[in-house]
Amino acid sequence: MTLRSYLVSSLMLSLVSVSAMASSVEVLHWWTAGGEAKAADVFRSYWQALGNEWQDSAISGGGGQSAMTVLKSRALSGTPPEAAHLKGSELQEWAGLGFLRNLDEAARLGNWDNVLPEFVQHSVQYKGHYVAVPIGIHRVNWLWVNPKVLKRYHLSPPESWPQLLTIAKRLKQEGITPLAIGDDQWQLSILFEAIVLGEGGSDFYRRAFIRLDQTALQSETMEHQLELFHQLRDYIADDYGDTKWNQATHMLIEGSAAMQLMGDWVKGELTAASVVPGKDILCLPAPGTAGKFSYNLDSFAMFNVQSPSKQQAQLQLVNMIMTSDFQHAFNRVKGSIPVLRNQTLTDFDQCAQNSAQQLQLAIDQQQLVPSMAEGMANSSNVKQAIGDVLVSYFNDPKGNAKQAAHQLARAILSAQR
Numbered sequence: 001m002t003l004r005s006y007l008v009s010s011l012m013l014s015l016v017s018v019s020a021m022a023s024s025v026e027v028l029h030w031w032t033a034g035g036e037a038k039a040a041d042v043f044r045s046y047w048q049a050l051g052n053e054w055q056d057s058a059i060s061g062g063g064g065q066s067a068m069t070v071l072k073s074r075a076l077s078g079t080p081p082e083a084a085h086l087k088g089s090e091l092q093e094w095a096g097l098g099f100l101r102n103l104d105e106a107a108r109l110g111n112w113d114n115v116l117p118e119f120v121q122h123s124v125q126y127k128g129h130y131v132a133v134p135i136g137i138h139r140v141n142w143l144w145v146n147p148k149v150l151k152r153y154h155l156s157p158p159e160s161w162p163q164l165l166t167i168a169k170r171l172k173q174e175g176i177t178p179l180a181i182g183d184d185q186w187q188l189s190i191l192f193e194a195i196v197l198g199e200g201g202s203d204f205y206r207r208a209f210i211r212l213d214q215t216a217l218q219s220e221t222m223e224h225q226l227e228l229f230h231q232l233r234d235y236i237a238d239d240y241g242d243t244k245w246n247q248a249t250h251m252l253i254e255g256s257a258a259m260q261l262m263g264d265w266v267k268g269e270l271t272a273a274s275v276v277p278g279k280d281i282l283c284l285p286a287p288g289t290a291g292k293f294s295y296n297l298d299s300f301a302m303f304n305v306q307s308p309s310k311q312q313a314q315l316q317l318v319n320m321i322m323t324s325d326f327q328h329a330f331n332r333v334k335g336s337i338p339v340l341r342n343q344t345l346t347d348f349d350q351c352a353q354n355s356a357q358q359l360q361l362a363i364d365q366q367q368l369v370p371s372m373a374e375g376m377a378n379s380s381n382v383k384q385a386i387g388d389v390l391v392s393y394f395n396d397p398k399g400n401a402k403q404a405a406h407q408l409a410r411a412i413l414s415a416q417r
Contacts, residue, residue, distance in 0.1 A: 023313030026055035026081040027300075028074075030067040033246040035268020039334035046326050047317065057081055075099055080303040082314055086132060087299050088123070088375035089383065094301060095126035101302040101311075103130040106318050115322075119368060120339050123297045123376070132299040133318045136327075136336030139355045140263040140294040140371045141194050141286040144249070149176060149258040161198055161228050161287045164259075168235035171258050178235040180257035182243035183395060185387035189373035191232070191261050192390050195225050198288025202367050209372040212382065212416065217409035226393065226401040226408075233394055252281060261286055263296060263374070267335030267351060277335075278350035285358075293362035296374035298336065385415035 025047070031040040037058075044054045059067035068090060074080050075094075086094055094100055107113070107130040113121065116134065124132040145157050150167070153174055158164035168178035181187050197205045200221055207216040216222065237243065237257070249269040251257035260266065267277045275281055285292070300321065302314040320326055327338035332348055337356050345353050362368040370376035375383050389411050393404040 022051045022053065023309065023316050024053035024055065025083055025310075025313045025317055026057055027083045027085075027317075028057040028059065028067060028071055028081040029085040030059050030061055030064040031085075032058050032060040033244075033269065034272045035246070035270070035333070035335065036265060038272055039268060039330060042330050042333050046320060046329070050316070050320070052313070052316070055081075075303070080305075082305060082310055083300050083302055083317055085298065086301040087297055088370070089378060089380045090375060091124070091132055091299065091301060092126055093380060095131040099303055100126075100131045101304050101314065103133065103302065103318060106130070106133075106315055110319065110322050112322070115340050117339070117341060117363070119295070119363070120297060123370075124299050132301040133321045134297055134299045134339040135321055136298045136331045136334055137339055137355075137359065138263045138265060138296040138298065138336045138374075139358065140190060140296050140374060141197055141289045141292060142262065142264055142266070142351075143194075143284045143286045144252055144260040144262065144266055145282040145284060146252050146255055146258055147280075147282050149255050157282060157284055158287050159290075161195060164287050165228075165231060165235075167258075168232070172235055176255075177237045177251065177257040178259060179232060180243070180248035180251040180260045181236055181240060182245065182248060183241045183391060184245070185384075185391050186373055187245055187248075187262070188390050188394055189383075189387050190263065190371075192225070192229050193294060193372045194261055194286035194289065195229055196222075197292055197294055197369065198286055199225050199228065202292055202369055205369050209377045209386075210370070212378065212412050214409050214413065217412060218405050222405045222408070223401045226404045229390070230394060230399050230401065230404075233397075263371075264335045264351060264355060267349065268333065271333070271335075271349075276349070277352075278354070283351035283354065291358070291361060291365065292367045292369070293359050294369050294371045295359075296371045296376055297339075298334075379415070381415040382412055385411040 029040060031037060040058065047054050059070050061067065071084055112130065120134050124130055124134050150157060153170060155167050155170065158167050171178040181191060196208060204216060204221060207213040208222065245262055246269050248260050249266050252260045253273055253275055270277045270281055277283055302318065305311060324340060327340050327343065331338050337352050345356055372386065386408065389404065389408045393399045
């Protein structure tokens with residue numbers, strides 16, 4: 001059986017409510033790195049296997065900032081794409097401006113309230129209405145480790161941030177870059193949020209990054225976490241400012257770096273390089289975050305369009321994304337886990353299976369938190385304010401943690417106005 005016939009037969013039953021006429025959609029996304037691009041290829045192949053046309057608007061740039069700039073320009077000129085990769089606070093903001101199509105009917109017919117975890121439902125709703133279709137769940141608080149590098153120097157993976165600093169000091173003495181990272185705002189924000197979650201715990205994390213509690217933001221606990229964050233600048237590459245996240249992953253693969261703190265989209269780069277996640281490169285909870293889960297949820301919003309054929313194409317795309325077969329195929333390549341409940345992941349890699357187990361454990365034990373760095377916790381203005389302070393502080397050789405804590409609190413307060 002050919003790929004085309006297999007996909008058509010496996011998906012058609014779930015799409016019987018939508019006309020079988022060929023449809024065309026323009027899809028805006030920023031999945032352009034090697035592993036992400038392969039996941040985008042899966043997305044496109046499923047759509048085309050239904051006899052439809054895919055118009056690809058792939059905007060390069062980690063974190064999606066460039067894509068959001070393009071999307072704003074398109075929307076304001078009255079020519080938005082039919083579908084766009086939107087999530088978290090940006091999704092809420094676009095919905096609030098009235099640009100997004102209501103998907104309540106598709107959700108009702110697809111029984112989304114029962115097949116999606118509660119936190120996923122809330123993430124793709126605005127004022128109780130579905131405004132996007134979820135496509136995959138990422139765990140952000142992962143530490144990726146090259147075990148061969150550590151073994152060479154008789155070192156074990158760190159379970160705490162003080163241990164990581166000790167290991168990093170030894171590796172630096174041996175000429176190995178301890179931590180692969182760039183100074184992209186979102187990369188540094190991911191690193192800092194992992195420190196806050198690991199050192200402060202879920203309750204402090206919520207106070208600081210969800211409730212934006214001024215006392216927590218200026219506390220000694222926050223100062224300690226900022227000090228630790230700043231100490232790590234001694235253990236990164238000298239030219240880290242030019243390092244993109246996927247380049248950092250390849251430093252890890254090649255063994256020129258020992259560790260990377262990044263979400264599980266890293267696995268897309270690993271598998272694209274024929275590296276086995278969980279074996280060749282270890283996936284471990286970020287130090288101090290065992291049992292905790294900082295999540296990022298990818299989703300696609302459908303922009304309001306006037307054409308009935310385009311509206312029909314949007315519904316067909318939404319329904320396709322919510323099929324078990326598509327969820328399975330796409331997330332295996334993307335590095336994420338399916339959004340649907342009770343999915344069998346026996347043929348997923350060990351890291352994905354562990355992620356699914358940790359997700360359920362975190363839900364049961366109230367250790368699930370939205371990623372600040374990925375825009376799941378607060379408005380885009382607050383996310384930007386936090387990132388600006390972190391970049392400035394991290395890059396300042398004389399950075400003062402107490403001053404940085406006050407700057408962080410003031411920046412967040414200003415961003416809320």
